Amino acid sequence: MSITIKKTKKHIVSLKDLSPEEIIEIINRGVSHINGEVPLGSQLKGKVIGIYFTKTSTRTRTSFSTAALRLGAQIVTYGPNDLQLNTGESVSDTMNVLSRMLDGLVARTASNPEVIRTFSNQDRMAVINAMTSDEHPTQALADLTTMKHYFGELSGLEIIYLGEGNNTAVALALAIAKIPNMKISFFTPPNYGIDPLALNYAKELGEKINTVINEYSDLKYLPNHANIVYTTRWQTTGTQKLDSNWRKSFEPFTVSQELMDKYSEAIFMHDLPAHIGDEVEESVINGTKSIVFNQAENKMHSAKAVLEWCMQ
Ligand SMILES: NC(=O)OP(=O)(O)O
DSSP, X not given: OXXXXXXXXXXXXXXXXXXXXXXXXXXXXXXXXXXXXXXXXSTTTTOEEEEEESSOOSHHHHHHHHHHHHTTOEEEEEOTTTSGGGGTOOHHHHHHHHTTTOXXXXXXXXXXXXXXXXXXXXXXXXXXXXXXXXXXXXXXXXXXXHHHHHHSOSTTOXXXXXXXXXXXXXXXXXXXXXXXXXXXXXXXOTTOOOXXXXXXXXXXXHHTTTOEEEEESOGGGXXXXXXXXXXXXXXXXXXXXXXXXXXXXXXXXXXXXXXXXXXXXXXXXXXXXXXXXXXXXXXXXXXXXXXXXXHHHHHHHHHHHHHHHHHO
16 A cells, blocks of 8 residues: 655745745745734644754844744754764754654754755655855845835835945845846945856846846945835854955945935845844944834744645
8 A cells, every 4th residue: 555645845945946925925025923913822833843953043033933833833943963964864854853853943054055955855854944054035035024014115225335345245136136127226345246157146136127236346336215124233144254354355245324314215234143243333233214123023023924825
């Protein structure tokens, strides 16, 4: 007798893997969660989700843990030293074992994207990338959810991003490339730009739907208008800079009050954690145009939408 295993789980490893419709579905569902329109407690009842973080996290780990619990699932947590991966068990054996016990796995493996990719080589257990060194997909999904909730529409929004072309920048570029009529201008320090392969992929995809994605290292190209000024931490979690003088190249990219005053219509966003005096001035992050703590809370609402999409 043959036994058929029902395989219904979907993964979020890279936003490259999601269609525009899927990205928009997750964003819209996240907005419904922010608005309190979705009854909680039963969607993931009976499911068990692993939360595996090898790097520090305040927001992403808490948002997925609380989202899972609020949707009725139970969680099992693993720190960096808990799995036998640490003592040499292979990633594929780990995937084979975990996927027979867990319904989902939210993993931050930071420096090794291949680990998450290997975890997703099955479809019994949903795998969600909670940040690797090359991409932070759930950050971009949450941030677009915040933008949609704040402005009502994503179409027409113009974003200025200042700071390192890190995993958050890549994820924003990949997500925005699939939404029509948006514009994002990345301003990144010389030698700290976005991975050119990811940037070109996003640029070319965006061009087909009237979405403009550009990167500059010279601030003289700052546009005259923006709806959102976005920045990010200078020390990206899980990465190290080789040049001991890196701060010199980053300093001109601080979001100052003077810069925010130039964009009188713009709100301020930051993926956090913030380092006041580095990437942002105190009066900006604590000012009336800053929505950074709503943005952080919305990671939990977006995580609910992500878990539902992957596991229901
Ligand atoms: N923005 C972000 O990923 O925050 P954490 O590192 O605290 O999860």
